[in-house]
Amino acid sequence: MSGYRVAVVGATGAVGTRMIQMLEETSLPIESVRLLASSRSAGKQLKFNGQTITVEETTPESFEEVDLALFSAGGGVSKQFVPEAVKRGAVVVDNTSAFRMDPKIPLVVPEVNPEAMENHQGIIANPNCSTIQMVVALEPIKKAFGLKQVVVTTFQAVSGAGQRALNELEEESQEVLNNEAVDPQILPAAGDKKHYQIAFNPLPQIDVFEDEGYTHEEWKMIHETKKIMLGEMNDSAIKVTATCVRVPVPVAHSEEVYFEVEDQNATADDIRRVLSEADGVVVQDDPEHQIYPQAVNAVGKKDVFVGRIRPDQENEGSFHMWNVSDNLLKGAAWNSVEIAEKLHEQGLLHL
Amino acid sequence: MSGYRVAVVGATGAVGTRMIQMLEETSLPIESVRLLASSRSAGKQLKFNGQTITVEETTPESFEEVDLALFSAGGGVSKQFVPEAVKRGAVVVDNTSAFRMDPKIPLVVPEVNPEAMENHQGIIANPNCSTIQMVVALEPIKKAFGLKQVVVTTFQAVSGAGQRALNELEEESQEVLNNEAVDPQILPAAGDKKHYQIAFNPLPQIDVFEDEGYTHEEWKMIHETKKIMLGEMNDSAIKVTATCVRVPVPVAHSEEVYFEVEDQNATADDIRRVLSEADGVVVQDDPEHQIYPQAVNAVGKKDVFVGRIRPDQENEGSFHMWNVSDNLLKGAAWNSVEIAEKLHEQGLLHL
CATH class of the missing domain: 3.30.360.10 (Dihydrodipicolinate Reductase; domain 2)
Incomplete structure (x- = not known):
């Protein structure tokens, strides 16, 4: 396997579309990208590195064989599906407020506190943009x-x-x-x-x-x-x-x-x-x-x-x-992908 | 004479037009209003209490027989014409930065420091809007x-x-x-x-x-x-x-x-x-x-x-x-007219 299997949850949103763009620009080795959203957006087609990908509805099974899941579809979606992704072995970078204040979950800006990720338990929270x-x-x-x-x-x-x-x-x-x-x-x-x-x-x-x-x-x-x-x-x-x-x-x-x-x-x-x-x-x-x-x-x-x-x-x-x-890049999509890059560099993300 | 003879300098500007409106609403007794501006705007016609008034070019003689002059035509115009108005006996309320920092000239917000006007020498500065x-x-x-x-x-x-x-x-x-x-x-x-x-x-x-x-x-x-x-x-x-x-x-x-x-x-x-x-x-x-x-x-x-x-x-x-x-009313036109009202109430404005 040549790289990570990545899922983007909320792929059709303002942040999700930037996450796809940041994944195109990242140094992270990527094997595949799965684009997830609500049932309303399922069936839409988006491009990743020139390849057309059909957006799928998010279900617990969406996270089978996913190494890295980037969430940006609102706190409710994260509360429901982040545990499902973690259970299936994915590391989650969550760009909602669902887990930010949980003392056990690192809240990370890579330029500031990358060391907070060392003992992560499958979830890294991406802070608020501002x-x-x-x-x-x-x-x-x-x-x-x-x-x-x-x-x-x-x-x-x-x-x-x-x-x-x-x-x-x-x-x-x-x-x-x-x-x-x-x-x-x-x-x-x-x-x-x-x-x-x-x-x-x-x-x-x-x-x-x-x-x-x-x-x-x-x-x-x-x-x-x-x-x-x-x-x-x-x-x-x-x-x-x-x-x-x-x-x-x-x-x-x-x-x-x-x-x-x-x-x-x-x-x-x-x-x-x-x-x-x-x-x-x-x-x-x-x-x-x-x-x-x-x-x-x-x-x-x-x-x-x-x-x-x-x-x-x-x-x-x-x-x-x-x-x-x-606010959509460093405040959201880029910070999330940068977290993933740091996890990879620190050996905290596994194929 | 039933009231003050008022001149508005910069009458066609964003603040000047509001000054005319505030003069329509003021409790100050007003005998007449003279509308002054640059030569470019001279000849325009504006309304004051239903009466049509032709805008005149500002000259030193514009201030003959004026009791109160409200200036809002930029610092340069004030520096040139405020002394002319004062020389002719008008009290000036100046809404530019020309005289604000002069220690001899009161800088007044009527709700805050009306007492600063007591010994005015013909000029009251209206502060910056913010x-x-x-x-x-x-x-x-x-x-x-x-x-x-x-x-x-x-x-x-x-x-x-x-x-x-x-x-x-x-x-x-x-x-x-x-x-x-x-x-x-x-x-x-x-x-x-x-x-x-x-x-x-x-x-x-x-x-x-x-x-x-x-x-x-x-x-x-x-x-x-x-x-x-x-x-x-x-x-x-x-x-x-x-x-x-x-x-x-x-x-x-x-x-x-x-x-x-x-x-x-x-x-x-x-x-x-x-x-x-x-x-x-x-x-x-x-x-x-x-x-x-x-x-x-x-x-x-x-x-x-x-x-x-x-x-x-x-x-x-x-x-x-x-x-x-x-910012055009309390920040400028209304504060200037309110200053005039306070001058009148305090007996500091004379017919």
């Missing part, structure tokens, strides 16, 4: 200067809410331009009671509201950041607070990250130097020439772009940075 | 609990850059929806070298870059906030840092304001109570029913809408809030 791009940039800063606190404000793309949300942004935008009424059905959260216009209108709600007035997305950023960077979702060694906002952008999240380091002598130049040498980070930071990361430039790229690095003039050791990344 | 809506909400919090620090991230509407920027957003949005190329000419800053797409793309640059990697807009928020709330642009009694981002929204700025109060016992409920009693503020904060301020709902209103008030779980005394206001 968390991934932030920790990729924060980890090198933590290593060099220590990290005390993070206050993040996000400008998140609608593709994070799936293909239907993307269609809604496009339709509503045209309606507004035509001076027609809009009829929101999906955003801010498909499962919530009220729906609001996203076209030309930022929405300070991503996912549903939970305790203390925070949304589920905000708690995810807080707890996942701690679990990835410190190993434990409630560890206060790094304080984290978040405000998550959906903006009328199709793809690529932007984030303003305000952070405090332990080393009071650290400068913005030091941070730029450390980030310019970091894996997965591209520094785009030249105010004189108006160079800073932008969503339109990040689409289709695997990196996290960082700029606008500057000190808080009144708080030594506190800085701002502006992070932009393709 | 600053106004923030300090309206912060001042009652400062009075009740003390205020130590502010970290603000803005989501600013393109109308803050004028009518041409608004047109650019609309044109580019249609081009993107049509899969056509865009050709940015104005944003992020008309006077800067490079121009970038604003349609479906947040731009972390408002105005030009200055010292330490901050933009002029960010320094404005920092220094104006201190001058309005503390009386001095460099007073560190309240620490302020800002990140200003232009988003694809026509009208109404949104702001995530992270702040620390002195009173460590203050709760989110305390802050909501104080804000619900504050002048110019409307609290819209009911997560359970998905109630929070939105740009589309703030357009055309004079208030500052505040919601998403919640504590930072790991820092006692630190909170978030989400502020939204019509």
